[in-house]
Amino acid sequence: MLETASVVKVQQENPMVLSLTLHAPEIAAAARPGQFVMLKSLETFDPLLRRPFSIMDVDKENGDIFILLKVVGLGTALLNNLQETDEISLLGPLGNGFDLDVDAExxxxxxxxxxxxxxxxxxxxxxxxxxxxxxxxxxxxxxxxxxxxxxxxxxxxxxxxxxxxxxxxxxxxxxxxxxxxxxxxxxxxxxxxxxxxxxxxxxxxxxxxxxxxxxxxxxxxxxxxxxxxxxxxxxxxxxxxxxxxxxxxxxxxxxxxxxx
Ligand SMILES: Cc1cc2nc3c(=O)[nH]c(=O)nc-3n(C[C@H](O)[C@H](O)[C@H](O)COP(=O)(O)OP(=O)(O)OC[C@H]3O[C@@H](n4cnc5c(N)ncnc54)[C@H](O)[C@@H]3O)c2cc1C
Ligand code: FES
CATH class of the missing domain: 3.40.50.80 (Nucleotide-binding domain of ferredoxin-NADP reductase (FNR) module)
Incomplete structure (x- = not known):
């Protein structure tokens, strides 16, 4: 699904990595471990600048998802400019996710x-x-x-x-x-x-x-x-x-x- 999310929190983890809390209730409700979202800044109209990021965690109650983002090139540099209250386009949750039904203690x-x-x-x-x-x-x-x-x-x-x-x-x-x-x-x-x-x-x-x-x-x-x-x-x-x-x-x- 395509969802416009609001940026709830931006935290710098180290000079190249930031964590994002995004309010995206529909994606948060559906997400499973191992799935990902494609993120695109609303500042650009370039459809090729959507980038994949794993869903690190979800807060289903508040409708939030958590992402950890390392800046490596053009797309991630654009996302690195995000501020709290900005909006961002999300496609997801995508992919199959992990199989959790494993026979090991x-x-x-x-x-x-x-x-x-x-x-x-x-x-x-x-x-x-x-x-x-x-x-x-x-x-x-x-x-x-x-x-x-x-x-x-x-x-x-x-x-x-x-x-x-x-x-x-x-x-x-x-x-x-x-x-x-x-x-x-x-x-x-x-x-x-x-x-x-x-x-x-x-x-x-x-x-x-x-x-x-x-x-x-x-x-x-x-x-x-x-x-x-x-x-x-x-x-x-x-x-x-x-x-x-x-x-x-x-x-x-x-x-x-x-x-x-
Ligand atoms: C399913 C999935 C989950 C991911 N989860 C995360 C995540 O949780 N956190 C995170 O920071 N990143 C994650 N990534 C990687 C992230 O998507 C890329 O770093 C990002 O797309 C780079 O975009 P860019 O425009 O900044 O870089 P570009 O300008 O496209 O490339 C810059 C440099 O990074 C290299 N690069 C680009 N993409 C990748 C990649 N996927 N793997 C290795 N090198 C790459 C390029 O070869 C180039 O050298 C994930 C990728 C996938 C497919
Ligand atoms: S990214 Fe297009 S087929 Fe996988």
Whole structure:
């Protein structure tokens, strides 16, 4: 659905990342973890400047959704100018979302950078089901650390890795994934983050028969399966492709070939 949302709150998380609270009651009522919205500033008439963002959380009672936005280029720079009380155009909720019906008492979340956003909404629902949740997050450095403490407040056990070693385990979060598996703790995983990380995690999990789901953040234009900009190859399906926006963004471990 297309909804004009009002900006309730803008908060700068670090110089490149801001969090937005948007009043969008229809989208908030329908949203599920792993789904996303396409956002467009009403300041521009350019239809190509709609950009995808995961729904980090919803407040169904007040009709609000929460987004975490990292500025990387033209579209996100325009959104970075948003002020409280501005209005913004939202298309969503889009995509399939995570499957929450999994047969494991403990699940692991693996997130890198802004890839932790859909995992928060997911963690909330999994904790409400009574599951134990281990959240493993990787960042470039402690200065880029985002919202990890909010996962602790949900009752998740949180592990951090930083590439520069400024906090937690030094190096890639992938090392923590391997360690958890080697210790016999990893039974089911959900992952979201840059393609380079997801490709490694997906390959490792598939090779070791660890079931789970990956949430891809491919480049998108339409968000509804029409333009084919976001497609990825289905593994072992003779060149058949899936639209990340419509068939995903969540896929089972080993289901798709992850580029990048
Ligand atoms: C389903 C989904 C959920 C997402 N959730 C979030 C989120 O919660 N928070 C968030 O900050 N971002 C998220 N993204 C990524 C976000 O959509 C892009 O960063 C944004 O579209 C970039 O727009 P831009 O015009 O600023 O950048 P552009 O000017 O289009 O590109 C600037 C640079 O960023 C690179 N880039 C653009 N899009 C992507 C991408 N999807 N992945 C990797 N590199 C990219 C380009 O290659 C280029 O180098 C999500 C993407 C998808 C598909
Ligand atoms: S973004 Fe157009 S088909 Fe996915």
């Amino acid at each position: 403990t699940v692991h979340l693996v997130g890198g950078g802004t890839g932790i956003t859909p995992l928060y909404f997911l963690a909330k629902e999994l904790r409400a089901q009574g599951k134990k949740v281990v959240a493993m997050f990787g960042f470039e450095s402690v200065t880029a650390l985002l919202h990890a403490e909010e996962f602790s407040m949900l009752g998740c056990s949180v592990r951090i890795a930083t590439m520069d070693g400024s906090m937690g385990c030094p190096g890639s979060i992938y090392l923590l994934v391997k360690r958890e598996f080697e210790n016999g703790n990893l039974k089911y995983l959900y992952a979201c983050g840059p393609n380079s990380l997801l490709r490694e995690v997906d390959k490792y999990a598939a090779a070791h028969e660890i079931p789970g789901q990956v949430c891809l953040e491919s480049k998108m234009v339409c968000g509804i399966g029409a333009c084919k900009v976001c497609t990825c190859a289905l593994a072992g399906k003779d060149g058949k492709r899936a639209s990340v926006c419509k068939d995903g963004p969540v896929f089972a471990i080993g289901e798709v070939e992850i580029d990048g």
